[in-house]
Every structure is written in structure tokens, then in C-alpha cells.
Amino acid sequence: EIVMTQSPATLSVSPGERATLSCRASQSVSSNLAWYQQKPGQAPRLLIYGASTRATGIPARFSGSGSGTEFTLTISSLQSEDFAVYYCQQYNNWYTFGQGTKLEIK
Amino acid sequence: EVQLVESGGGLVQPGGSLRLSCAASGFTFSSYEMNWVRQAPGKGLEWVSYISSSGSTIYYADSVKGRFTISRDNAKNSLYLQMNSLRAEDTAVYYCARVGATANDAFDIWGQGTMVTVSS
Numbered sequence: 370e371i372v373m374t375q376s377p378a379t380l381s382v383s384p385g386e387r388a389t390l391s392c393r394a395s396q397s398v399s400s401n402l403a404w405y406q407q408k409p410g411q412a413p414r415l416l417i418y419g420a421s422t423r424a425t426g427i428p429a430r431f432s433g434s435g436s437g438t439e440f441t442l443t444i445s446s447l448q449s450e451d452f453a454v455y456y457c458q459q460y461n462n463w464y465t466f467g468q469g470t471k472l473e474i475k
Numbered sequence: 476e477v478q479l480v481e482s483g484g485g486l487v488q489p490g491g492s493l494r495l496s497c498a499a500s501g502f503t504f505s506s507y508e509m510n511w512v513r514q515a516p517g518k519g520l521e522w523v524s525y526i527s528s529s530g531s532t533i534y535y536a537d538s539v540k541g542r543f544t545i546s547r548d549n550a551k552n553s554l555y556l557q558m559n560s561l562r563a564e565d566t567a568v569y570y571c572a573r574v575g576a577t578a579n580d581a582f583d584i585w586g587q588g589t590m591v592t593v594s595s
Contacts, residue, residue: 403581412570412588418581456520460580464522
């Protein structure tokens with residue numbers, strides 16, 4: 370099983386600032402990596418697939434990068450609605466999720 | 476509107492059974508691969524099971540293999556999860572999720588989830 374490790378567990382950032390979230394795979398997943406956003410009481414929402422492609426309707430302030438085992442989600446200028454939990458997911462060898470990064474207001 | 480709506484959750488005793496349903500609308504259900512994903516209270520996401528568009532290919536997470544059965548009825552635009560021999564650790568919100576044909580196999584549409592509580 371491919372283990373996905375996200376860091377940090379919690380990230381405190383002020384609105385308007387940049388947030389950088391990391392995800393590491395225990396073995397290469399090529400570019401088969403997605404990022405999801407989840408707000409309390411809601412289902413996850415797809416943000417990024419293929420490591421760097423924004424899903425339909427996702428604002429340009431969200432960007433993804435990386436390949437192989439190291440991936441990054443960057444939110445360029447945080448809006449109030451961006452404070453949530455973010456999960457990475459590999460789908461190169463079935464599916465596994467990271468444990469999540471909680472993005473909170475500083 | 477593209478939509479997935481789960482139902483069938485509830486309170487069940489350990490060792491009991493429950494059948495979850497996921498009703499799809501707004502897209503050609505029979506063309507899409509589907510999954511069940513669960514989330515224990517306060518925890519992260521865990522993939523549970525996959526089914527191909529025709530239903531001919533099925534996979535399970537080790538944690539549910541032999542106890543859960545995924546199925547679909549394309550004529551009824553519905554996905555199912557039969558859960559037997561339930562344990563306390565199966566307590567979670569269960570989501571159905573579509574594999575996006577244009578999303579490189581990521582899960583592009585999710586239902587709102589249905590809560591399953593296993594407790595005596």
C-alpha cells in the first residue's frame with residue numbers, strides 16, 4: 370500500500386497571505402495525485418488532479434506541483450472561504466489519502 | 476445538475492448488516508466508475524471499494540474485504556454497498572464518489588454522505 374504523508378498537520382496563515390501544503394508518497398505515484406478541500410459538515414471537493422490541473426470551477430489562486438513522491442498545493446492569496454482541511458490522494462495504485470492538513474486563520 | 480445522493484445509513488449493532496444506496500442524476504451513470512469512501516468521526520478519508528462502469532471489475536480495501544459488497548444497477552442509476560458483520564470501527568460517514576472521466580481518475584463528484592453508527 371502506498372502511504373501518503375501530509376505536512377504540516379495544521380497550518381496557521383493570515384488572510385491574503387500564501388499557504389503551502391506538502392504531500393509525500395512512500396513510492397512514486399507519477400503525476401497521479403489529487404488534492405481535495407473539505408469544510409466542516411461537507412463532502413470533499415476536488416481541487417487539483419494530475420498533480421497540477423485545476424478542476425472545473427476552481428479559482429486560479431489554487432495551484433499544484435510535483436511528481437513522483439513530492440507534491441505541493443499552493444494557495445496564493447488566502448480568502449476566508451479557503452480555511453478548511455485539505456487532503457492529497459494518490460490514484461496510481463488504487464487509492465490512498467493523506468491524513469489531511471488543517472488550514473486555519475492566524 | 477450532476478448529483479449523487481446517499482441513503483440507508485443508521486444505527487446498527489455490532490455484527491449486524493446495513494445496505495447503503497447512492498442515487499445518481501444529471502449524468503450518464505452507466506459510463507462512470509464509482510467508489511465508496513468513508514470518514515470516521517474526526518478522522519481522515521479512507522477508500523472502501525471500487526466498481527467499474529459495467530460492474531465487472533470490483534475491488535475492496537483490506538479492512539472491509541469479505542464483509543462488504545459493492546454493486547450497481549445502471550438501469551436504476553444506483554450504486555450500493557452491502558455491509559455485513561459490522562464492527563465499531565466501521566462507524567463513519569460513507570460517501571459515494573464518481574471517478575472523473577476528464578479528471579484523470581480523480582474523484583470529481585461526491586455525495587453528501589450518510590452516517591453509519593455501529594454500537595450496542
